[in-house]
Amino acid sequence: MQSRINELIKISRIEAEKWISYGLKKKEEKEIKDLLSEGNEINLIESFHKKLEFGTGGMRGLIGIGSNRINSYTISLATQGLCNYLNKVIDGNKSAVIAYDSRRFSKEFGNQTAKIFSANNIKSYIFSDLRPTPELSFAVRELNCSCGIVITASHNPKEYNGYKVYWNDGGQITAPHDKNIISEVEKITDFNQINFNFNSKLIEEIDTKIDKKYINKIQSLSVYDNSRSKLKIIFSSLHGTGITQIPNALKAFGFKNISSVKSQESPDPEFSTVNSPNPEDLDALYLGIKKLKKEKADILLATDPDSDRVGVALYDNEKIKILNGNQLASLIVYYSLINLDSNKISKPPYVAKTIVTTRLIDEIARNFGVKSYSTLTGFKYIAELIKNKNAEKFIAGGEESYGYLINDFVRDKDAIISCAYICEIANWAKDNSKSLNDILEEIYDTYGLFKEKLYTIKMEGISGSNRINDIMEKYRSTPPLKIFGDKVKEVIDYNKRVKNPIINVKSNVIQLVSEKNYSITLRPSGTEPKIKFYFSLSGNNSEENKSKLSNLIDKEILSIKNNYE
Structure with a gap:
């Protein structure tokens, strides 16, 4: 073990000294020299033992100096690799659009990205201020750009930032572009291979002309008259980009009674009122729920920093009800299908979900005679499906x-659209003397009760990464014979070829399915140092069954805790 650590220290020292030789700013040079000093070996290793991985969607990592960190140099390196690829595969004029969120250095990283594009004779459009990720996807398509970049780490803690790449269809990059771009990025081993000679004439700021077109397209999705709505809406952007467009989208849908959580309105890279700006975490909703109860409003919407995810809480019969991602996705699909006018679409309709998302969506779609496709985890695969299924709608x-999409003019999960659409469903329910929870219960009565839960274990650093790999290999080589007390009938290893014709790439995901069609799916997180366990059970809709299925999940989680924490 010590010999491996010594080897990593040696590799890291060489890389750190190489960085100093490039003639960095004094502050940056001092930071590296501090890492090189005695007693900082672990931090040195974490910062310099490798290049920050440019994965199949881009990069995400801790902000800081070093080859394994997000900084202006690793951003420049990634952009140069992308430029080299664009110049290889696209003849003639090329262009890119850039957006960024409220995180530390996001604007600086966005501007640096634009400069590198311009230095490589690629026109870049950049928003002059923070904008949501889905609006970037829309802008790529609207401006007919070759690609798009969003500087964001989505819902990660404040210490992170990232770099997401979109192709000309508005979706995140997939095969073959992802691997080919990675190959170009990996070829750059020296800062001298980066063209820093930017051309300001090739950088153009964009704002209202895209904003207006985006909101107008969102408005076209409304199928219910909300103009006389009495729905009381509370909104929180959790210090992120949602504040720029969600109020506009809600007003475009006809809603007027909108109130925001004032202390979370301002973009804040420290996300100072929450531990983590993730709407999946109940803690992040605390201030919003407090306002929801105080004002006796109907619904709380809370979006993550780049506004591609939204969490929802209801104030129903004097009680707070949190709706999870599976429930909201089911409501959105159900409402879309009951309002589907087959006379207005010329292609066969379909809905889509990921393999870890509730099977309730499949059951709803089947009842309406509509296809339901399941992709690998990651919305980029749904975007790829939309691109490939052009004979269907x-x-x-x-x-x-917590990510959803309605229609296809955006090609990523869109919390701006989702907020407006969810409020319309809530308003339709309210006009019929019901809540979203009542609609859910009706869905469960018709299609069956589906109970899902996600459990994650955080495992940081090199040792954490190794532990995650060990857990995955244990399930792969010796999977349990029973889950939830029920015999396992099938083990699906997505690292191998699978039966699902939609899935044509491998992924480090294992799914166990029991004889009662209960399932556990596990995979390493693609964005954080975590391993994720997804639990899914189903049965008749009754209070007794809800309790039974919840207890089965709790027992399984306890077993996993005892084994791996």
Whole structure:
């Protein structure tokens, strides 16, 4: 073990000294020299033992100096690799659009990205201020750009930032572009290979002309008259980009009674009122729920920093009800299908979800005679599906991690659209003397009760990464014979070829399915140092069964805790 640590120290020292030789700013040079001093070996290793991985969607990592960190140099390196690829595969004029969120250095990283594009004779459009990720996807398509970049780490803690790449269809990069771009990025081993000679004439700021077109397209999705709505809406952007467009989208849908959580309105890179700006975490909703109860409003909407995910809480019968991602995705699909006018679409309709998202969506779609496709985890695969299924019409879809999409003019999960659409469903329910929870119960009565839960274990650093790999290999080589007390009938290893014809790439995901069609799916997180366990059970809709299925999940989680924490 010590010999491996010594080897990593040696590799890291060489890389750190190489960085100093490039002639960095004094502050940056001092930071590296501090890491090189005695007693900082672990931090040195974490910062310099490798290049920050440019994965199949881009980069995400801790902000800081070093080859394994997000900084202006690793951003420049990634952009140069992308430029080299664009110049290889696209003849003639090329262009890119850039957006960024409220995180530390996001604007600086966005401007640096634009400069590198311009230095490589690629026109870049950049928003002059923070904008949501889904609006970037829309802008790529609207401006006919070759690609798009969003500087964001989505819902990660404040210490992170990232770099997401979109292709000309408005979706995140997939095969073959992802691997080919990675190859170009990996070829750059020296800062001298980066063209820093930017051309300001090739950088153009964009704002209202895209904003207006985006909101107008969102408005076209409304199928119910909300102009006389009495729905009381509370909104929180959790210090992120949502504040720029969600109020506009809600007003475009006809809603007027909108109130925001004032202390979370301002973009804040420290996310100072929350531990983590993730709407999946109940703690992040605390201030919003407090306002929801105080004002006796109907619904709380809370979006993550780049506004591609939304969490929802209801104030129903004097009680707070949190709706999870599976429930919201099901409501969106159900509402879309009951309002589907087959006379207005010329192609066969379909809905889409990921393999870890509730099977309730499949059951709803089947009842309406509509196809339901399941992709690998990650909304980029739903976007790829939309691109490939051009003989069919995408209606709606989502993933359990609080990301949803209606229609296809955006090609990523869109919390701006989702907020307006969810409020319309809530308003339709209210006009019929019901809540979203009542609609859900009706869905469960018709299609069956589906109970899902996500459990994650955080495992940081090199040792954490190794532990995650060990857990995955244990399930792969010796999977349990029973889950939830029921015999396992099938083990699906997505690292191998699978039966699902939609899935044509491998992924480090294992799914166990029991004889009662209960399932556990596990995979390493693609964005954080975590391993994720997804639990899914189903049965008749009754209070007794809800309790039974919840207890089965709790027992399984306890077993996993005892084994791996």
